[in-house]
Every structure is written in structure tokens, then in C-alpha cells.
Amino acid sequence: MGQHTNSRGQIIVELLIAFGLAGILLPALLTGLIAARSGRVGQEQRILAVGLLREGEEAVRSVRDIGWDRITSPTVTMDVPYHWVQGANEWSLVEGSETVGDFTRSIVISDITPPDPSLKKVTVTISWGDIFPSSTEAVIYLARWRNTSLTDSGTVLPQGQGFGDWCRPALALTNIDLNRQGHPTSLRAFETADSLDGNRILAGTGANSSGPAFSNIKIMGNSPPTATILGDYNGTPQIKVNDLVGDDRYAFLATDSRGVEILDITTTPYQVIGSYKPIGMKNVNSVFVVGNTGYAVTTDKFYIFGISADRRTATPSGSLVLANGAKVVVDPSSLYAYVANPDPAGELKIIDVHSHPANLTNDDVKNVDVDASAGRDIFINASATRAYLATAVNTAKPEFFIINITDPVNPIVITNGGTYDTGEMDPYSTAIVTDNRAILVGYGGNEYQVFSVADDQVSFCPNHAEGTDFLNIDTGVYAVSSILQKDQHAYSYISTGDAGAELKIIEGGPGGGGNGSNGMFESATLPVPDPGHDVAFNSFTGTVDPDLSYKISIKQAIGGSCSGVTFSDSDFMSVISGPLPLGSIGSGYINPGQCMRYRVFDSGSVTKSFTVTFNYSP
Structure with missing residues (x-):
């Protein structure tokens, strides 16, 4: 019997397998095709x-x-x-x-x-x-990648040095009667903080105890100056005032018998509100004050003392044996004291008063021997780089010396051209005034002498041959103090032995009417070639000169214009050649900005030319 196979069932199985494989493979193939596309x-x-x-x-x-x-x-x-x-x-x-x-x-x-x-x-x-x-x-x-530059140039006059002529002093300006028998031996002149309130002259009488020992004088105006005595002080018992310092509120008096007395001179009658009394109540020859620290010299010592802010309390700090100091001044930073004295081994003594003021020793003292007579007076310039020493008359040696004190530990006496002989005049006091002039006053010969100390070289005034640079005041000139006012008028104030006109005012300056400059050039608002928006000022260069310095102010525009932008003193910031900072500094420097001004300052004695360049990115 032959075998029979069911082919129809097999086909169904194969179809099922085919569909299964297609269900598995086709999505992957289709996804691949879609992903590729x-x-x-x-x-x-x-x-x-x-x-x-x-x-x-x-x-x-x-x-x-x-x-x-x-x-x-x-x-x-x-x-x-x-x-x-x-x-x-x-x-x-x-x-x-x-x-x-x-x-x-x-x-x-x-x-x-x-x-x-x-x-x-x-x-x-x-x-x-x-x-x-x-x-x-x-x-x-x-x-900002595009950089361009803006260049400007000009000249700046030196600081105003007065409208008179130091080399042609005249006594006809203003004479003041201080109503006393003795003449003032010490003067301090200064302009008040409110210049509209005029100048002050503090005068101390040390030659005669008859009459006021101290006077406070107010000076107003220029054509001519007028004087008003605001108040006097004598003390009980009467005193002599050998030296003094002060301001429009307090006066510090170096007295012959009561140490250093501190006066309140804001109201009359003047009252002693404090004092510093060295042990033994010695005769105080000179006093100086910086901030809340006082310095004094007596017949045998140099003293440092603290002063309370209300000026009512003085506290001993340190002392040093020093015989017969005649005059003491201290630099503005209270680093060194300078004492004129009679010691032939050092007519000027420089004392370190900052390292350990409470424990002074001889190691803190530098003797400056100028090989002359006794030191009488000492003047320190504002930058504390030069000292000017006046000594007693000597028929064989100079009486005036320039000393380089840039390094106070190693001072240098300028012997080559830096000395001056007063002739018959015995110096009492000296002052360095504008236009690099020195004034030396005293007794005998020509009592008021003026000469140049420019570049550390002493020379006569150009009119010396005429004999019009000196004054002959036979009663003697015992003190001199000078001032340059904010309005650029310059004066020296001298105390003389003239009865009824002890105080005299002499106007000074470089001659020719003076320049009346404040030593500053201020630019107009610079026309930046990209108006309407701020630019970044990247760097600055200016003419290099030791007498020139620079300040700038950068502000943003108002409504896209600089026409309404104003500039004041506080807006300007000091700069040196190099990069300029970005951002805001204070109220007057905003970089980037659109409205810029600069100032150039001349601290020298001659007119200077300058060129400035500002690199900026628009």
C-alpha cells in the first residue's frame, strides 16, 4: 500500500515560518532604510x-x-x-x-x-x-580691536609765584603797630582754611617782657593788605615768648619760664587751656607741632610730647640731652627733627624721632658740621629734601648753607656754590620763598637780604649791582615768615625794632608783575573723533619731566553730548605713562567714557611744554 503525505499542512507551516521571519526582519530593514534616509x-x-x-x-x-x-x-x-x-x-x-x-x-x-x-x-x-x-x-x-590715538600739546606755567618782585623789596606796602615796647622775635604766617577770612600772623615777643607777649593779627586784601589785631596775651606773671607755632584755633608758645603754653585763640580774652612743662621749668627756646605731637628744645635738652586732640593735655614722650637748641622744625611726616644749635661739631642736628621716640639715644642723632658759627635758624622745604641753615655772623666764614637731606641719615652739605656770606649782617631768621629765592634777616649791615638758591647754587639777584635787592633797617629784623596765598599773591612778614611799626609786609614774586598761575594747565573736553558713544581709553603717555605731573578725568556723556558735563578738582585722578584702568574710580573716572579732560602740573620754576597722547578703542 503506497505512503500518503499531507502537503497542504506543510505549506501552512512554511507560510507561518515565513511570516514570522518577515515580522522579525522587515521592521529592522525598514528602520534601517528610514534611518539612512x-x-x-x-x-x-x-x-x-x-x-x-x-x-x-x-x-x-x-x-x-x-x-x-x-x-x-x-x-x-x-x-x-x-x-x-x-x-x-x-x-x-x-x-x-x-x-x-x-x-x-x-x-x-x-x-x-x-x-x-x-x-x-x-x-x-x-x-x-x-x-x-x-x-x-x-x-x-x-x-575692542580698533585702537587709535588722540594727541594734544601745550605749555604750562610754573606755580604762581606772586605779583611782586622779591629782588626789589619795598617797605611802603603795610606797616603795623603792635603797641608794645619789645619787638617780636618770632612770627608764624599762614592762610586760613577759608581764604576769604584772610591770613593770620602769630607774633611772639621775647626781647622785652613789657607789653603783650603774644598777638594774633588778621591780614585782609592785597592793594594794600590791611591788618587787624584780633587779640593779645601776656600771662600772669608776665612771660617772654621765644618761639611759637599754631593755627587759627590754637597757639603753642615757647616761654622763658612756664614751658610750652597752649592758648585757645578762638575767643577773647585768650586762655591757657594746656601746657607742657619740662622738669625744672626750663627756658624753652623753640617749639614745633605736627599733628598731635610736640617737639621742644631748651637750654639742655630736646623733648617730644604728646598732645590730646582737644589740646588740653600734654604728655611727656621722650627726651635727649642737647645743649642750647636754638630752633627746631620737623618734617611733615614726623620722621626727623632738625635742630639749629651752637655745637661746633654739628651746627645742625638731625634726630630720628620715628624709630623709638620714647627711648632716644645719641645714636639717633646725626651731626651736620658746616664749619661755621652757632646755628640760629633752620628752614626745611615742603618735600623735606633740602635744609637751609642760618648761622651767626663770622667774618671769615659763610652764614648760610644749603644741605641735601634727601637721605637724612647721610646729609650732604652743598659746599660748592651752596653757601652765602651775609657781610656784616648777623642772621636771626631765614625763609625760602617762591621763585627759588631765599630771604635772610638779622642785625647790622643790610638787615634784609634776598638771593637765589635755584639748583642748589647761591647767586645774587639780577639787580644786585643797583643795590635794590637789600633793605637797610637799622633797628634790626628779628624774624621773617612768608606765604603764597590761594589768589597767588606772595608776601613776607618781618618783625623789626621800629617803634610804632614793628610788623612790616613786603610783597614778593618773580618780578614783571608775576604770572599769577596756579601751576596747572587744564584742557578743554577733548574732541574724541567718535562722538555719540563711549570709548575705552587704553593707555596714556605724557612728556617725561621731573617737574611735570598729570591727572585725568573721564565721564560719560549726557544725552550723547559732553556739552553739559562739568569737571571739578575732586574728579581728577593722578596718572603716569602706561595703561589706564577700566571701570569706575571715584566720581570722576568712568572708563569707558566719552568726555575726557586732563591736567598738567608744573612744580618747577620755568614754563614747560608738553605733549600727551591717549590711546583708545572706539
Whole structure:
């Protein structure tokens, strides 16, 4: 019997297997085909996106190149999307993203951290796709890259040195009767903080105890100056005042019998509110005060004492054996005291008063031997680099010496051209005034003498041959003090033995009417060639000269204009050649800015030319 096979069932099984395999394989194949197609499309879109990305970067660079202000506040708002548009002549940024075909492009500008006004972060983002969103972005940093320079030049006069002529002194200006028998032997002249309240002269009488020992005189005006005695002080019992210092509130008197007395001179009658009394109540020859520290010399010692802020209490600090100090002055930083004295081994003594003031020793003293007679008076210039020593008359030696004290530990006496012989006059007091002139006063010969000390070289005035540079005041000149007022008038005040006219005022200056300059040149607001927006000032260079110094002020415009921007003294900041800081400093320096002024100062004695250059990025 033959075998029979069911072929129809086998076909069904094979179909089922085929369908099963197709169900497994076809999705994978179809997914692969779709993915391959989508990949090609995605790649094409990404290539287009990258192109749009690069285009956005270049657009922002182009806008930056037109002007830095085009990508900074307030033209654009930081961290807000923008897009670029191309106008007839230039590109610009418009707020909001843009659609380019199937893509969205945005440009966001941000400040960096820490902020730098000359650097911005730019983020360009391209996004696309609705079902499968995609995006790409690029971050670039743009800086001010275009640098240009602005140059200006001019001349600056030296600081105003008065409207008179030191070399032609005249006594006809103002004479003041101090109503006393004795003549003042010490003077201190100064301009009050409110220059409208005039000058003050504090006068102390040490030659005769009959009459007031101290007077406070107010000086007003210039044509001519007028004097008013605000008040006197004598004390009970009567005293002599050998020296004094003070201001418009307090006077410190070096007395012959009661130490250093401190007067309140704000109200009359003047009252002693404090004192410093060295042990033994010695005769105090000289006193000097810096801040809350006092210095005094007596017949046998040098003293340092503290002073309370209300001036009512004086506390001993340190002392040093020093015989017959005639005059003491201290530099403005309270580092060294300078004492004129009769010691032939050191007519000037320089004392270190800052290292250990409470424990002074001889090691703190530097003797400056000028090989002359007794030291009488000492004057220190404002920068504490030169000392000018006056000594008693000597028929064989000079009486005036210039000493380089740039290094007080190693002072140098200027022996080659830095000395002066007064002839028959016995010096009592000296002052260095404007125009590099020295005034030396005393008794005998020509009692008021003027000469030049420019460049550490002593020389006569140009009119010396005429005999008009000296004054002959036979009653003697016992003290001199000078002042340069804010209005640029300069005066010397001298005390003489003239009964009824003890105090005399002499106007000074370089001659020819003076220049009346304050030693400063101020520019106009510089015309930056990119008006309407701020620029970054990168660096500054100025003519190099030891007498020249510079200050600048940079401000932002008001409504895009500098016409309403004003500048005051406090706005200007000192600068030297080199980079300029970015950012804000005080109220008058804002960089970047649009409105800039500069000042040039001349500390010398002659007119100087200068050139300044400002490098900036628009």
C-alpha cells in the first residue's frame, strides 16, 4: 500500500515560518532604510545650520567693526536674543530671533565675569525640527580691536609765584603797630582754611617782657593788605615768648619760664587751656607741632610730647640731652627733627624721632658740621629734601648753607656754590620763598637780604649791582615768615625794632608783575573723533619731566553730548605713562567714557611744554 503525505499542512507551516521571519526582519530593514534616509536629511540640515551659525558670527563681527557701541548697552540689551539685518550701507542688530527657512537663529550678547567693558560674550544658536528638535550653538568673545590715538600739546606755567618782585623789596606796602615796647622775635604766617577770612600772623615777643607777649593779627586784601589785631596775651606773671607755632584755633608758645603754653585763640580774652612743662621749668627756646605731637628744645635738652586732640593735655614722650637748641622744625611726616644749635661739631642736628621716640639715644642723632658759627635758624622745604641753615655772623666764614637731606641719615652739605656770606649782617631768621629765592634777616649791615638758591647754587639777584635787592633797617629784623596765598599773591612778614611799626609786609614774586598761575594747565573736553558713544581709553603717555605731573578725568556723556558735563578738582585722578584702568574710580573716572579732560602740573620754576597722547578703542 503506497505512503500518503499531507502537503497542504506543510505549506501552512512554511507560510507561518515565513511570516514570522518577515515580522522579525522587515521592521529592522525598514528602520534601517528610514534611518539612512533621515540621516542624510539630518546631515544636510546640520550642514545648513553650521553655515547659518558662521554667518551669524561674521554678522556680529561686522556690527562690532562698525562701532563697539553697536553691541553694548544701551544700544543692545544684554542676555536678550537679537538677529542681524543688512541695511543699505551697514549691518545692525534687531531685537528678537529670526526664521531662516526651516531654522531659527538667535544672537545673545552677554557681559563676562568678572565684567570687562572691552570684552563681550556672544552666543549664536541655530535650532530646527518639529518632530525631532535639534540645535547647535557657538560661543565667541569679541573685544575692542580698533585702537587709535588722540594727541594734544601745550605749555604750562610754573606755580604762581606772586605779583611782586622779591629782588626789589619795598617797605611802603603795610606797616603795623603792635603797641608794645619789645619787638617780636618770632612770627608764624599762614592762610586760613577759608581764604576769604584772610591770613593770620602769630607774633611772639621775647626781647622785652613789657607789653603783650603774644598777638594774633588778621591780614585782609592785597592793594594794600590791611591788618587787624584780633587779640593779645601776656600771662600772669608776665612771660617772654621765644618761639611759637599754631593755627587759627590754637597757639603753642615757647616761654622763658612756664614751658610750652597752649592758648585757645578762638575767643577773647585768650586762655591757657594746656601746657607742657619740662622738669625744672626750663627756658624753652623753640617749639614745633605736627599733628598731635610736640617737639621742644631748651637750654639742655630736646623733648617730644604728646598732645590730646582737644589740646588740653600734654604728655611727656621722650627726651635727649642737647645743649642750647636754638630752633627746631620737623618734617611733615614726623620722621626727623632738625635742630639749629651752637655745637661746633654739628651746627645742625638731625634726630630720628620715628624709630623709638620714647627711648632716644645719641645714636639717633646725626651731626651736620658746616664749619661755621652757632646755628640760629633752620628752614626745611615742603618735600623735606633740602635744609637751609642760618648761622651767626663770622667774618671769615659763610652764614648760610644749603644741605641735601634727601637721605637724612647721610646729609650732604652743598659746599660748592651752596653757601652765602651775609657781610656784616648777623642772621636771626631765614625763609625760602617762591621763585627759588631765599630771604635772610638779622642785625647790622643790610638787615634784609634776598638771593637765589635755584639748583642748589647761591647767586645774587639780577639787580644786585643797583643795590635794590637789600633793605637797610637799622633797628634790626628779628624774624621773617612768608606765604603764597590761594589768589597767588606772595608776601613776607618781618618783625623789626621800629617803634610804632614793628610788623612790616613786603610783597614778593618773580618780578614783571608775576604770572599769577596756579601751576596747572587744564584742557578743554577733548574732541574724541567718535562722538555719540563711549570709548575705552587704553593707555596714556605724557612728556617725561621731573617737574611735570598729570591727572585725568573721564565721564560719560549726557544725552550723547559732553556739552553739559562739568569737571571739578575732586574728579581728577593722578596718572603716569602706561595703561589706564577700566571701570569706575571715584566720581570722576568712568572708563569707558566719552568726555575726557586732563591736567598738567608744573612744580618747577620755568614754563614747560608738553605733549600727551591717549590711546583708545572706539
